[in-house]
Amino acid sequence: MALYLGIDVGSITAKMVVIDEGDGVLAEVYLRNNGRPLETIQQGLEILSSRLGEKASIDGVATTGSARHLAAYLVGADLIKNEITAHSIAVIDLFPEAKTIFEIGGQDSKVIVLRAGVVVDFAMNTVCAAGTGSFLDQQAARLGISIEEFGRLAMQAKHPVRVAGRCTVFAETDMIHKQQIGHSVEDIVGGLCDSLVNNYLNNVCRGKELLSPIVFQGGVAANGGIRKALEKELETDLIIPKHFGLMGAIGAAKLVKRVKPVRTQFKGFELSRKSCSTRGFECSECENQCEVVELLVDREVVACWGDLCEKYRKSSGLITG
Secondary structure: OOOEEEEEEOOOEEEEEEEOOOOOEEEEEEEEOOOOHHHHHHHHHHHHHHHHOOOOOOOEEEEEOOOHHHHHHHHOOOEEOOHHHHHHHHHHHHOOOOOEEEEEOOOOEEEEEEEOOEEEEEEEEOOOHHHOHHHHHHHHHHHOOOHHHHHHHHHOOOOOOOOOOOOHHHHHHHHHHHHHOOOOHHHHHHHHHHHHHHHHHHHHOOOOOOOOOEEEEOHHHHOHHHHHHHHHHHOOOEEOOOOOOOHHHHHHHHHHHHHOOOOOOOOOHHHHHOOEEEEEEEOOOOOOOOEEEEEEEOOEEEEEEOOOOOHHHHHHOOOOO
């Protein structure tokens, strides 16, 4: 049975999915990076190997996400795709009637406009965290509650307060003021959800035609308060996929399945047991002064990037994806 691995490595989390020829999800991993993407990818491979069994053979690997090139160099990917393409493919296959995709992750968020199964427009927010999951994480920490409890409390809000959410700093200041004048935690949390939604719709989705059906995915889709606030603002129900947090990885796996590599470049699950690290240096041989990064596996340089002239990549005989 042919198996395909999709890897989605973002700024906060790493997601991995193995699918079969029928697009069935056989194994999945969802881990926080904690600022160490290499170690997280290795940990994910180890978990997948234990769930699939030692005899499992991968026939193709694709990577996506903001760290897709790093992941590709490390595991030996056959395909590298941007997040827009990966998320779109996953949705179109499952919900061909979908016209809009909301994807809100830990450090970035995006909107994708579909018409007849084709991407016609999109936008991403990668500058300010006010419309992303990290905004909720920060405010939950300030309130002393878990992010899971945050969602439950938001659903209990009867009169959500208005919180200035265009900036995380202003939001925290305003939230403290609301606490001091006596508003309940539930109403403050509900107000924070409304604030994130308004920021997302006014900034990321500005100028986009948001037609139903709308698919809502990404890690923040687990938060009932955000879903409630979105549905209230848009006056429509949202579709939440079963694997809402893994859609990028699923899309990547489906894309490499379509390619069907003759011989995969995947380096194997044993990579999880090897020593992996990166190191960087500034090349001074020309005025570009490139910041070059090397990837080492068992102390051997296996990949290199960041050199505009490709001097180091050529000398090592490596492909750039």
